[in-house]
Amino acid sequence: MLKKLLALAAVAAIGTTGALYAPSFDYQVGSLPASTSLDVKARDLSLVCPGGLYQSGGASGTKLGSFISVGTPEMASQFNGPDGTELVESDGVYTVVDPAGIATQGSALLNVGQIQLGKTSSISGLAGTACQRPSSDIWLSGGDTTTGHEALLILRNPTAVDATVDLEIFTEGGAIDAAGLNGISVVAGKVTVLPLASLVPRSSGFVTHVSAKGGAVAAWVQQRNVNGLTAVGVDYISPSAPASKESVVPGIFIRGVALAKKLADADEAYADLVTTVRFFNPGNSVATVTAQIMGSNSKTFGTVIQQDVKPGAMVDVPLTELADGDYVALVNSNTDVLVSVRLPRVVTGSAPDFTWLATADLSLTERKITVPASGLTKLCTYNLVTKEIRVTRVTPNATLTIPASTEQVAAVLIVDINGAVANLPVLDQKNLSGKVSVSVH
Structure with missing residues (x-):
């Protein structure tokens, strides 16, 4: 019996030693397939418009929490697609249907904008915007909710998938903490x-930061x-x-x-009729900003x-010393910032109006935009190399081109x-x- 036990112990020791000191091997059945590079077609280009201006209080103007489009x-739009593509418009959503993926996307293919002159008892003024490519990440620099000022966030989901939106809102004091910022259903x-x-x-x-999950959204x-x-x-x-230096x-x-x-001077409610620059710092360190407001002529x-x-805060700076004229804001900072300008318009015989100017796109590619049929429209350009400001009155319904450069x-x-x-x-x-x-195993 003792000999059998010793024999079993020896076998166990040999097995253990084999497990500890046996060499390791990689096993492969068949040959390893080579990866294949596949071209992926871009999603069809869609531009989404906000539609009619929204009136608070519903049709009667008294229903709390109700908003109707009026x-x-x-x-103002232009579509210039090659054979094999077509433009489909549905309720303010413009989509270039391109089954073969042959169109070069961009504003030369499709550009859409809208303007609307508000003439109701509660809405007066001209509102305009470029229609947007839906996104999951949007920054909106502007807004005021003091007495007499209403700011409505418009979230439009043109996709077939429900979206969930989270918001970050930043004031002069930094990010706000409020119920209702997260989990907004669109x-x-x-x-x-x-x-x-x-x-x-x-x-x-x-300043409002919109983050979407699920479907992409457009926001204003x-x-x-x-x-x-x-x-x-x-x-x-x-x-x-995007924020930039x-x-x-x-x-x-x-x-x-x-x-x-x-x-x-006659009514302090009109004190905001001053052109104002808004700076926002999304970073983690203090932004030191220099802005040159440059006139178009001598x-x-x-x-x-x-x-x-x-960090994480915004500042408004009124431009109280500027006379009537045409200007461009040139902003430099030691860290990335967002910049926007609230531009009031006051003329004799009309109620005051305003527009919010966003930081301009500085693409090097060709850009096109179509001029609205109504109104007096001017194109303002600034060349960062030549330092030249140009202001040109443009023809209604014309499509303008900023050449690639x-x-x-x-x-x-x-x-x-x-x-x-x-x-x-x-x-x-x-x-x-x-x-x-792509590798298939």
């Missing part, structure tokens, strides 16, 4: 309108102002170009400075702003209808194609 915007094919006063009440300035802030019972301006705040805001066409001062003297902006050019359309003002940014929106590496 009026019909004027569309149903597939629908629009959600959210009054921002419920999240950031009585705030004279803020509709800003509407009233003075007592008198409507005094409306506009869309459009998405900003170098930004340009063209199209600062200042009009009616003397009249605005006279109104403000008769328009500009100014220079130097401003420190705390190695020189960055900022551009915007400023539209005026009987003293009301709006802007249409010049963008080159596209979905990207590419290559993926």
Whole structure:
């Protein structure tokens, strides 16, 4: 018995030693397949428009939490697709159907903008915006919820998938902490309108970051102002170009400075009729910002702003010393910042209006934009290399081209209808194609 036990122990020891000291091997059955590079077609280009301006209170104007779209915007668009593509429009969503993926995407293929002149008892002014390519990440620099100022966040989901939106809102004091910022539902094919006063009440300035999961969305802030019972301006705040150390805001066409001062002296509710630059610092360190406000000719003297902006905060700087004229804001910072400009418009015989100018797109590719049929429209461009500002009156319904170049050019359309003002940014929106590496095991 003892001999059997010793034999078993020896076998066990040999087995253990084999497990500890046996060499390791990699096993492969068959040959390892080579990866294949596949071209992936870009998603069909869709541009989404906000539609008619939203009126609070429903049809009666008294129903709390109800928002209805009123009026019909004027569309300005051009489609220039090759054979085999077609443009499909449905309720303000413009889609280039391109089964073979043969079209080169961008504004030369499709550009769409809208303007709308508000003429109701509660909405007065001209609102304009470029229609957007849906995204999961959008920054909106502008807005005011103090007395007499209404800011509505418009979220439109043109996809077939429900979207869930989270918001970050930043004021002069930094990021706000409020119930209702997260988990906002935007149903597939629908629009959600959210009054921002419920999240950031009585705030004279803020920046909104929209993050979407599920379906991509388009987003705007509709800003509407009233003075007592008198409507005094409306506009869309459009998405900003990404934060950058170098930004340009063209199209600062200042009009009616003397009249605005006279109104403000008589009624402090008009104190915001001053052109104002908004800086936002999304980073983690203090931004030291220098902004040169440059006039288009020798008769328009500009100014220079130097401003420190705390991390995660925004600052408004009024341009109180500028006379009537055409200007461009050139901004440099030691860290990336967002820049926007609130531009009031005051003319004799009309209620005041305003527009929010976003940081311009500085693409080197060719860009096209179509001029609205209504109003007096001017194209303002600034060349970052030649330092040249150009202001050109353009023909209604014309399609304008900013040529492809190695020189960055900022551009915007400023539209005026009987003293009301709006802007249409010049963008080159596209979905990207590419290559993926695929291995089948």
